[in-house]
Amino acid sequence: MDNGRNERYARIRARAGEIWQQEGCPANQHERHWLLAMREIDGEDAAALYRPSPSVPSALIRTPGRARLAPAILQKSASRLRSSRL
Template structure:
């Protein structure tokens, strides 16, 4: 099914829903279709403009291994040269 087919199916379903909600009036199919198309387009537009969810603080930072974390916290002491 193509995206155009999917859109048409969604419009068809929405138009039918509108028709049922209005008590199944005769002769209103074109108005229902246009309303359904507007509803589907508005729904699609809201999906496009929706901002992605925020990540937890520090979620994108790679965690260091315990050994690397320990060495990052404590600087190593310089080794003393032995006297000979």
């Protein structure tokens, strides 16, 4: 657990330094830079959690407004398409 915290802290620190340099190294802005960096890093981590795995077929991923299809239904519909083309 400590290793994860140390890695997160290091990423936030590095990003806060980049923000500080991009803004021209202003004085007394370290808290704002830290909070901006923390928000960015936490957003990146949250987005990484919700990315689908490349091994999951896209037909099985639920999206809003789209019905969830069971694998058996997908196989039946695929076999119907093949047989109807003959």
